[in-house]
């Protein structure tokens with residue numbers, strides 16, 4: 063199905079899957095996609111004291127490219143600021159991982175889920191910060 | 195885990211290998227001293243070939259319970275379907291004796307394409323929607339039947355789901371009606387008994403390569419008494435009564451005859467053996483849960499069509515790469531969209547996408563079935579391990595709810611309308 067190299071490796075041995083169970087001010091979670099469309103992705107981001115992403119976890123029902131993209135992001139974005147993480151687009155991910163063009167719609171769902179998680183993290187930190 | 199090279203071929207509904215006995219029979223024709231004559235020639239070389247063709251027709255007739263003189267040789271079931279549908283409907287229409295054709299949405303594209311052509315030519319077409327298990331009832335057919343119905347075309351065994359239609363009952367329904375009955379039996383031959391004349395079938399399509407014969411030859415059986423008339427698709431030298439002209443290919447025809455004879459000899463023992471293999475595979479994958487059987491629990495013994503909930507079809511196919519099975523949605527090569535068969539049965543597109551058709555045949559062993567089933571089970575388990583919908587399913591969500599299906603799903607357990615949990 064057109065995966066190779068790093069992407070194929072992530073597909074066959076995905077990292078940081080599951081365990082979307084953290085909660086608190088430093089956690090953001092986001093979902094995108096739908097079962098009816100065959101692609102559904104969930105992301106969880108956890109920030110450390112310094113505000114950078116300490117841990118990313120994900121779940122994905124989707125085609126190989128989406129699974130590979132979610133797994134790769136969960137490693138790649140560790141230690142990155144939420145702002146930098148949010149600048150990753152499906153297009154950029156597709157380029158780095160050499161994903162087939164026809165799989166890009168599913169990678170967009172990965173991007174959406176990640177963005178939703180980052181947005182929730184930001185919101186939690188803002189409200190968490192103001193209450194302290 | 196098996197390496198891709200060790201994974202078995204379980205796609206006998208797509209095509210079958212040629213039986214060595216068939217190959218041997220055919221090879222004799224391809225020698226310099228073989229029966230090479232043109233069956234239309236009147237000299238002894240021609241007559242020898244004609245006798246072989248006649249013997250093959252008798253072998254075909256014996257398998258389907260029909261007079262051998264009804265056999266018309268074609269290039270395969272696609273041509274047989276086209277000749278039956280276009281030929282019968284056009285003949286009737288040209289004489290002003292009917293303008294309506296009745297068929298089913300789950301038919302093979304060879305029938306649906308021909309029916310669509312009739313629609314473009316100005317005929318009325320009714321395509322029935324089957325129930326969730328892929329069957330059409332006689333009542334449903336009876337209601338759609340009109341006084342001007344020229345042709346009813348219903349396949350015996352569906353090539354994607356193995357759903358079996360009750361042709362005997364449909365034949366009785368039509369006994370008092372002048373519409374002729376065409377049956378595509380490409381999948382059922384050798385797997386489900388066929389009694390053409392007892393059932394009142396007028397036209398029946400067969401393909402050699404689905405029953406261990408060669409590719410490139412098939413049969414349209416046309417009722418000889420009283421003679422059913424068809425408008426031919428091809429025009430030429432008048433062979434086969436002008437119905438399908440062109441020099442006959444004795445090696446292919448003899449191969450098909452031999453294949454039919456072998457299938458007929460095995461018609462007692464082979465179907466139950468295939469059914470045991472089908473059951474073995476079914477049990478294995480049913481343990482996965484959130485699995486839906488498409489078709490009848492007791493459908494054709496050689497085809498199993500299953501959808502796997504909470505996984506994506508592309509990922510499933512990559513994980514089982516190397517295994518010789520078909521994606522439920524890719525049975526007709528040209529069609530990159532979803533399966534028209536599963537859609538007609540009400541299977542949601544996303545679920546249809548993660549569907550496999552597994553089909554068993556003459557050389558399938560229990561070991562092969564186990565290897566294949568384990569490969570599929572491992573793939574589904576792996577993908578579900580990080581699937582959010584699988585987590586929800588385990589938390590109590592239903593496939594119906596998640597996939598947005600209206601009609602109840604046919605359960606793998608055999609209970610219709612009840613979903614297997």
Ligand SMILES: Cc1ncc(COP(=O)(O)O)c(C=O)c1O
Pocket residue numbers: 207208269270271272273275302304349351352353378379380381400401402403411412
């Ligand atoms: C039910 C049915 N009808 C028709 C055909 C077409 O047969 P052939 O390949 O001989 O043209 C097939 C096989 O593809 C089939 O399964």
